[in-house]
Amino acid sequence: MSGTEPPRPDLPGRPLRLGTRKSALALAQSGMMARALEARWPGLTVELVPLVTQGDVLTGDLALVGGKGLFTQELEAGLLDGSLDLAVHSMKDLPVRLPDGLVVAAHPERANPRDVLVSEAAGGLDGLPEGAVVLTGALRRRAQILMRRPDLQVEPIRGNVDTRLRKWRESGAGGVVLAGAGLARLGLEGLPLHPIPTDVLIPAPTQGTLALEVRAGGVAEPFVAALDHPATARAATAERLVVAAFGADCTLPLAAWAREEDGWLHLVGLLATPDGRHTARGAAAGSDPESVAAACVEAMRREGADEVLRRIRG
Secondary structure, three states: OOOOOOOOOOOOOOOEEEEEEOOHHHHHHHHHHHHHHHHHOOOOOEEEEEEOOHHHHOOOOHHHHOOHHHHOHHHHHHHHHOOOOEEEEEHHHOOOOOOOOEEEEEOOOOOOOOEEEEOOOOOOHHHOOOOOEEEEOOHHHHHHHHHHOOOOEEEEOOOOHHHHHHHHHHHOOOEEEEEHHHHHHOOOOOOOEEEOOOOOOOOOOOOOOEEEEEEOOOOOHHHHHOOOOHHHHHHHHHHHHHHHHOOOOOOOOEEEEEEEEOOEEEEEEEEEOOOOOOEEEEEEEEOOHHHHHHHHHHHHHHOOHHHHHHHHHO
16 A cells, blocks of 8 residues: 555544354454454454344245345444444355445455365365265355266255354265355364365355445444455455346355456456356456456356356246
């Protein structure tokens, strides 16, 4: 970052109220951001306000009961009515279109975006026995696993990280696939973790990225904005534009991963049917996130993305 440091905002005279889900991962992520804010702004106090969201209560397929926005509605309502000052989300759970009056004020530096196979049966997807059961809650993972290993039985799983790990152990499945960033933030060392290369499972859009959402112009915005990591923000912009291009549906079997190398933003995208039989892939590179995303989407469309989307939506 260049230029002069912006003036220090006046402390609000009360704790900032940070809304968070009650899951262990949400509390860990929110606590991490609260500590970062207090360290960046001596004298500032951040209070966690745990809430239960509809996504925590409802069961079944997210795509059928309302999508991932179910994990953010109560938090965003609190931001809009003033009972909360900021909310921390796993950005991949945040719908592309935000309610009027709300903004993402900061994208802290991204954690490792890769998926991880948790398995005692093998050291990776290729080592699993023929016909082994793999658990995952994401259609994106299901599609790419079946592209690589069509012989595997990929079964759905819901719940927080602890619940998924418990269900994996109880089921006797060959493994469960989870986001590596979440496992790291929970400090779950000692598990049989096998990171999956990004050329085997392209990450979900913004996987590993946190979003700090606030009211535009609200008391928290200038404090939160100091935690923004520009490279992470550029990657998030490009990846979310790919999501928006295909209907802004975060439950699609859609992967998009942007990374910066030698000053260039490199983006790869993949849309696939859940069975992995029909796919469209694209890639692009450049300096501007909007232009890179547009070029990647165009490349995916040349590879048949619109037909894949038609098949997905029946």
